[in-house]
Amino acid sequence: MTPGRSATPPPNPPGTPPKAGTLTSPPQVVISKGSARFTAEGQSVCLPDDIESMEFPATYMAFPPYTVPGAGTIKFKLRDGHKTKRTSSAGKPVVIDSGPLDYEITVKTPAQMPNPAVPPTPPMLLDPTGTYTGTANFVVVVSKPVTAS
Template identity: 35%
Template sequence: MSRFILIDGDKANFIPAFGKAIVTVKPGNLKASGKATLKGKKVCVDGDEKKLSVPGCMYISPPYVIPGTGTLKIESLGPDQKAMKTNTGGKKVLLQGSIFKAKFEVQSPAQEPPKPPAPPVPDPMKQYSGMGNFTTTNKIWLGT
């Protein structure tokens, strides 16, 4: 099935639920490195998704309700997000597709409110798993 090809500046949108963590998500911008271009913008190819990073996102994970921060990244693409046939410069192009696997890497852990005289308790988790999808400004060029 043909799907729209992703181009430079297209968005990776993250779903706020990352397991039991709730992340205040922001979209990430894809940085394309393909040889081909569409209206002056490079095409996204296999590997470009690994460079996407959205730092400074706040999160909580009950009972750790004092917000912490971390970085959103794409863990792996869905099976319909990498072309089987369409390529540029010897690399498969990325497609809008459906859902990718995402990860949230904790930089500053959320904390459980203190129970005096004890201090706040930090969230022990270093990473959470979630999902996301792509939106594209390309409404012309399809890949398979």
């Protein structure tokens, strides 16, 4: 699974905080073992919890005016198209490749910008946004098609 590069920023009226950010170094996530009770092409198959329970560090850049990147954690949320309708393992659907998935970055260290005001104001202004959302690309590497529904 390879996360996408950015969240698409909506128009931002002057003087309002940004509503989206860009991952500054998009991580590539590799899932080495799924928890389904069967394999496909010799590889373990994932259940939705295998992906949606992952949480890992991410660096983001808030859209202007913030020039110092922020940091947080990123989690993925599968869309219905990623889950089988009939094939299951232990009563749960299995994960299939089907386009983009959603992600959410929870900000731990806000992005910053130098304060243009004269001292004694704070030296940096902080991005007030607590979470960012966007889409990532979900890629399953297989040498031949596997059919599941």
